[in-house]
Amino acid sequence: MKIIRLGSFLLFILISPLYVFGFQKVTSADTSEVIRLNKEAYKARLSEATKTVALGRKALALAKKIKNYDNGVGESYRIIGIGLGYQDNQREAIDNYLEALTWFDKANNKNGVAKVYNNIGNLYRDNDHNVALQNYKQGLSIALHLQDTALLASINLNIGNVYVRKNQYPDALAQFAIARKMFSIVKDSASLISCLQNTGVVYNTIGKPDKAKEMLLMANKGAKQLEMSATIASIDMTLADIYIAQNQFDNAEKYINEGLSYSQNKRTDYDYKYTRYQLEYKRKNYGKALEYLSDIYKLDSIDYHEYVSNQLKLLKASHANEKTLKDQQVVIAKNRNNQLILTGAVISSVLLTGLIILLILNVKRKAQTNKRLTELNEEVSRQKDNLDRINHHLEEIIDERTKDLQIKNRKLSDYSSYLSHQIRGPIATLKGLMNLEKEGLVDEKECISMMNKCVSEIDDKIIDMSDMLHDPDRAGF
Structure with missing residues (x-):
């Protein structure tokens, strides 16, 4: 009884963590809304960052109201980081990514x-x-373990972009x-579409403009179907550069105007x-080219100051983020460590419960x-x-x-004595008659008559002896 109570207690300990961590109710409508918003x-992200x-912030606010919905909170932070990244707000983007890491690790x-x-x-x-490559490879290692094709594709695309920036173009094309x-x-x-665009840019860089145009035009068509405004603007700029290099100025102007729109x-x-500026200079419209160059100079001056300011902010934020990281x-x-301890406790509980079950079964x-032994002992006793x-x-x-044999032996002994006593006389008489007959001292008929008489007497004695042997009432001869 004590063993059963102990086993029940340990089973309760085993089931409790599963209840706490796995069976708490989450409102399906709320979680579905968080997923939809994200x-x-x-x-x-590509058209309206x-x-x-x-x-993302709306999804985050809702996810935090749902109890134990760590995955929803982590994904919301990640989405916010992506949007901020597309807005070139690296400082806030990294903060949100670090928050996302914390929540995903927790889950x-x-x-x-x-x-x-x-x-x-x-x-x-x-x-x-x-x-950048260090972070990509960390993600790639996990994605390979999970066999997540979509994530592997995204990381390979990004690694290819880094190789482009490092001028490792064959490696980039392979990725x-x-x-x-x-x-x-x-x-x-x-x-x-992004992959086609990047492939086209690389082909243009390594001097294969026709191959580049093929990829870029495919990307442009797909981007328009999906209304990817920022992507269309970026693709058109590369197409314009290619057409300018090939002196196809009308096509270049067409894609410049489209990209600006x-x-x-x-x-x-x-x-x-x-x-x-490059287009007008190539057309030899030096006046217009000078106007564009002047505007570029002014923008460069403004952008330079903003760039320096942003770099200082980013540097400061990087130091803060390193500490946060x-x-x-x-x-x-x-x-x-806590998860390992919990896992160890659960495993120990399972093993201990199994041991108790084995002990109970053994008892x-x-x-x-x-x-069974008692039953066998009783059967042996019976x-x-x-x-x-x-x-x-x-x-x-x-x-x-034994008594019967003793009686029969006694009768046999008596029979033997009787036989020797009762039969011996008539036999002796027969022998005498036979001797007398040989000597001729007795008449033949008289001898035969006397012999018959002896034989009859012997026969009567044998019959009487047989009756006595088989008659249990007769005690002796």
Whole structure:
């Protein structure tokens, strides 16, 4: 009984963590709304980054109201970071990415962690290639373990972009080819367009303009179908550069005008001014070219000051983020240790419960064995009593048979004596008659008559002896 109570107590301890961590109720409507908001926000990142941030913050506020919804909070922070990254707000973007890492680690969401490393790599892609590659490879390692094709495609695309910036063009094209194949498998049209665009840029850089135009025109068509304004503006700028180099000025102007109509930020407008300068200079319209060059100079001066200011802010934020990252790593390590301890406790509880079950089963087996042995002992006792009774009965039978044999032996002895006494006389008479007959001293008929008489007497004696042997009532001869 004590063993059963102990087993029940340990089973309760085993089930309690599963209840606490796995069976608490979460409102499905609220979680679905968080997921919907984050998906909509992510979809808007290329065309309306401000909408991405706004929807991400709305999803975050809702996710925090849901108890134990760590994955929803982590994903909301990640989406906000993506939107801020597209707005060139690196400082706030990295803060949100670090928050996302914390929540995903808490939820043990490896896929979420890998995505965040990929996003952090994007922030460093234009400033620190080595740090960017380090983050990409961390995400790639996790994605390979999870066999997440969509995530692997995205990371391969980003690694290819870093190789472009490092002038490692064959490596970049190889990464883009892998990414294109994976994006086709998962049917991610937006990412496939980005991959085609980047491949076209590389072909243009290495002196293959026709191949570049093929890729870029495909990307342009797809981007228009998905209404990816920023992407269209970027693709058109590269197409304009190619057409200018080939002296196809009308085509170049067409894509410049189209790109400007889709442009959504000051940086892209600046780049298009420079492309217009190149176009007018190539056309030998030096007056217009000078006007564009003057505008570029003014924008350069303003942008330079903003750039220096932003770099100082980014440097300051980087130092703060390094400290935050270290703190986050300490928290992550503690969370992992706690998870290991919890896992160890659960495993110990399972093993202990299994041991108790085995002990209970062993006790039951012993009880059954003892019961069986008792039954066998009782059966042996019954068999022994039966044997004792049989042996006693056999002794009585043997005694009776012995007495009977003794009586028969006595009768046989008496018979022998009687035979020798009763039969011997008539036989002796027969011998005498035979001798007398040989000597001729007796008449033959008289001899035969006397012999018949002796034989009859012998026969009567034998019959009488046989009756006595078979008649138990006669005690003697």
